[in-house]
Amino acid sequence: MFKILSKKSLNPTVTQMDIEAPLVARKAKAGQFIILRVDEDGERMPLTVAGYDREKGIVRIIFQVVGATTEKLNHKNEGEYISDFVGPLGRPTETENLKKVCIVGGGVGCAIALPVAQQLHSQGCEVHSIIGFRNKDLVILEDEFKAASKTLTIMTDDGSYGTKGVVTEPLKAALESGEEFDEVITIGPLIMMKFVVATTKPFGVKTTVSMNPVMIDGTGMCGGCRLTVDGKVKFACVDGPDFDGFLVDFDEAMNRNSAYRNFERHAYEDTCNLFNKGV
Amino acid sequence: MAANMSLKKNEMPTQPADVRSANFNEVALGYTAEVAVNEAERCLNCKHMPCVSGCPVNIHIPDFISKIKESDFEGAYGVIAQSSSLPAVCGRVCPQETQCESKCVRGIKGEPVAIGRLERFVADWHNQNQKDAPEKPQSNGHKVAVIGSGPSGLTCAGDLAKKGYSVTIFEAFHLSGGVLVYGIPEFRLPKKIVEKEVNNLKELGVDVVTNVVIGKTITIDELFEMGFEAVFIGSGAGLPRFMGIPGEALNGVYSANEFLTRNNLMKAYREDSATPVMHAKKAVVFGGGNVAMDAARTAKRLGADVTIVYRRTEKELPARREEVEHAMEEGINFKFLANPIEIKGENGWVKQIVCQEMKLSEPDESGRARPIPIEGSTTVIDADSVIVSIGTSPNPLIKDTTKGLEVNKWGCIVVDEETGKTSREGVYAGGDAVTGAATVILAMGAGKTAAKAIDEYIMSK
Numbered sequence: 001m002f003k004i005l006s007k008k009s010l011n012p013t014v015t016q017m018d019i020e021a022p023l024v025a026r027k028a029k030a031g032q033f034i035i036l037r038v039d040e041d042g043e044r045m046p047l048t049v050a051g052y053d054r055e056k057g058i059v060r061i062i063f064q065v066v067g068a069t070t071e072k073l074n075h076k077n078e079g080e081y082i083s084d085f086v087g088p089l090g091r092p093t094e095t096e097n098l099k100k101v102c103i104v105g106g107g108v109g110c111a112i113a114l115p116v117a118q119q120l121h122s123q124g125c126e127v128h129s130i131i132g133f134r135n136k137d138l139v140i141l142e143d144e145f146k147a148a149s150k151t152l153t154i155m156t157d158d159g160s161y162g163t164k165g166v167v168t169e170p171l172k173a174a175l176e177s178g179e180e181f182d183e184v185i186t187i188g189p190l191i192m193m194k195f196v197v198a199t200t201k202p203f204g205v206k207t208t209v210s211m212n213p214v215m216i217d218g219t220g221m222c223g224g225c226r227l228t229v230d231g232k233v234k235f236a237c238v239d240g241p242d243f244d245g246f247l248v249d250f251d252e253a254m255n256r257n258s259a260y261r262n263f264e265r266h267a268y269e270d271t272c273n274l275f276n277k278g279v
Numbered sequence: 280m281a282a283n284m285s286l287k288k289n290e291m292p293t294q295p296a297d298v299r300s301a302n303f304n305e306v307a308l309g310y311t312a313e314v315a316v317n318e319a320e321r322c323l324n325c326k327h328m329p330c331v332s333g334c335p336v337n338i339h340i341p342d343f344i345s346k347i348k349e350s351d352f353e354g355a356y357g358v359i360a361q362s363s364s365l366p367a368v369c370g371r372v373c374p375q376e377t378q379c380e381s382k383c384v385r386g387i388k389g390e391p392v393a394i395g396r397l398e399r400f401v402a403d404w405h406n407q408n409q410k411d412a413p414e415k416p417q418s419n420g421h422k423v424a425v426i427g428s429g430p431s432g433l434t435c436a437g438d439l440a441k442k443g444y445s446v447t448i449f450e451a452f453h454l455s456g457g458v459l460v461y462g463i464p465e466f467r468l469p470k471k472i473v474e475k476e477v478n479n480l481k482e483l484g485v486d487v488v489t490n491v492v493i494g495k496t497i498t499i500d501e502l503f504e505m506g507f508e509a510v511f512i513g514s515g516a517g518l519p520r521f522m523g524i525p526g527e528a529l530n531g532v533y534s535a536n537e538f539l540t541r542n543n544l545m546k547a548y549r550e551d552s553a554t555p556v557m558h559a560k561k562a563v564v565f566g567g568g569n570v571a572m573d574a575a576r577t578a579k580r581l582g583a584d585v586t587i588v589y590r591r592t593e594k595e596l597p598a599r600r601e602e603v604e605h606a607m608e609e610g611i612n613f614k615f616l617a618n619p620i621e622i623k624g625e626n627g628w629v630k631q632i633v634c635q636e637m638k639l640s641e642p643d644e645s646g647r648a649r650p651i652p653i654e655g656s657t658t659v660i661d662a663d664s665v666i667v668s669i670g671t672s673p674n675p676l677i678k679d680t681t682k683g684l685e686v687n688k689w690g691c692i693v694v695d696e697e698t699g700k701t702s703r704e705g706v707y708a709g710g711d712a713v714t715g716a717a718t719v720i721l722a723m724g725a726g727k728t729a730a731k732a733i734d735e736y737i738m739s740k
Binding site for chain 1: 497533545674
């Protein structure tokens with residue numbers, strides 16, 4: 001059992017939790033993920049590490065309530081326990097020797113992008129962050145990004161905060177103005193990452209994407225998280241989750257991520273009904 | 280007492296095929312005590328014990344059968360337990376027909392003694408009737424780490440614990456049992472039985488730590504720093520292989536590992552499971568091994584019309600004969616001499632399988648007739664789901680994080696067959712991590728071999 005040491009709501013649908021998991025905290029690096037189960041009959045759910053404190057043995061997770069499992073997790077409170085928490089899994093984001101990087105985050109993906117930005121910042125890299133949200137109420141981690149970035153551009157779809165528009169607009173403008181990034185690292189919805197890649201490709205800037213496919217075991221056994229990268233089968237859990245964005249087949253990944261949408265919607269509604277009944 | 284000279288084994292009662300193909304309860308129901316004694320009386324108690332040489336863990340077979348003849352079932356269990364840590368599992372999933380039973384003298388004229396069924400009877404009798412915990416062996420003060428709680432790891436841990444070692448098993452998943460819980464379906468091996476076998480080991484003092492991925496959470500070097508004097512790697516088979524044909528990324532295409540893990544480990548076949556699985560109308564399984572049979576029979580129980588596509592003929596199927604027969608009885612279709620070359624989709628989901636028709640040619644290096652394409656001859660099968668069951672490649676996590684651990688060109692860990700010793704001092708390995716996908720009992724044999732070698736290694740230090 002793993003104790004929830006603190007819980008904080010970052011916006012109406014995104015929650016941050018600090019979990020007591022010393023073995024994971026000892027090893028975790030930016031870009032890696034964990035697998036958790038909320039309770040004994042729960043599904044295994046991957047979440048990318050949003051932060052860690054090695055000395056205190058704490059791993060931070062940030063999740064958006066989108067389905068039955070995240071809904072159940074969100075009903076857990078400080079001091080309560082979740083049944084399983086294993087990691088760190090996957091390969092860390094490669095940050096070595098990077099001097100100037102543009103981080104492009106979207107929505108809850110910003111929670112995963114932040115530790116990468118912080119890691120780069122701590123090693124003296126010049127970080128330019130572009131983070132996008134649907135509207136002002138959903139903006140998260142602004143101060144944290146500000147602290148880790150030389151420049152921070154916030155975009156909202158409806159213009160209620162920052163600049164109105166999508167993240168690819170300031171990215172394209174920066175590239176057109178002659179900004180030279182060693183790398184663009186993007187984490188967010190698949191459709192956003194697809195367009196980030198389409199934006200950087202004409203400029204030939206190396207672009208790393210963080211893939212978040214359906215996973216079951218997460219340790220290199222089931223093959224559920226497979227992607228086509230450069231025409232070959234790759235497994236996000238052991239080969240990733242970071243991949244060269246120019247080589248990822250995004251359309252295929254988007255199709256595969258939709259496979260259980262109906263099931264998930266029903267399960268989510270059932271779970272919500274359960275909680276609404278006060279069971 | 281005169282021997283029972285019947286040429287036939289006592290039949291194993293099973294659930295009727297039309298009933299069991301719609302439920303996940305165990306197919307084979309087990310012998311009663313009377314039937315077990317009757318079957319035991321078919322054993323001639325041969326002095327030279329040919330059956331024992333056919334057993335990868337060398338169970339003293341005539342001895343335990345003699346105890347059954349005397350209705351001393353606990354005594355029979357005691358004999359088996361000297362050699363096997365998982366008798367209730369082996370009695371169910373061992374390919375006895377190619378091992379102990381293939382050497383049985385009674386098999387020369389008629390059917391061999393049903394050794395596997397007797398083993399199962401004895402183990403189940405013990406688990407149902409013996410309530411006392413076994414005595415914990417006297418500690419010898421030495422610590423050994425075992426990676427993975429599948430058949431090789433459990434066996435290695437059990438043997439070392441019996442010798443007094445303090446053994447810790449590190450398991451990556453939330454549940455122990457390895458392939459016994461994620462791979463082999465409930466209807467062949469009820470998970471309660473695996474749990475009971477694991478609990479038997481815990482009662483011997485074996486510590487099982489779940490949610491630790493060796494190579495990620497802790498490395499092998501760190502295990503030595505933690506005071507473990509030897510390490511056994513029983514991490515099992517790894518990532519599934521795919522055909523490399525168009526359409527394998529369509530929705531509705533599963534690896535057997537994923538399909539079975541969803542159903543067995545995560546219980547997706549149950550209505551109340553949090554993990555989803557597709558309930559296909561028409562599923563096609565690629566491959567002809569035991570895993571393919573398990574996947575096909577699971578899909579059938581979820582309501583699908585199932586076809587197994589195999590590129591050779593029935594005779595070359597690598598699966599156990601009993602599994603093939605059970606599958607056929609349950610109404611699984613077989614399409615032999617066909618090789619899938621494309622999966623066609625519609626709206627991102629599987630729609631049809633295109634198969635190349637094959638014929639058999641001269642034997643290849645595996646000794647089996649080599650299938651070759653019949654030019655210009657293809658067939659199309661309608662399907663909404665595909666389960667690819669053509670084997671696995673080793674998991675890279677341990678080899679990538681362990682310096683000096685030699686692996687072969689496929690990534691399997693290289694060991695000395697006599698001892699299970701790897702290229703790293705104090706590190707032993709066995710099971711699928713070494714051999715690639717094989718059987719439960721071979722993995723157990725490897726775990727046993729390594730336990731003996733680890734004991735000798737530590738005692739000689």
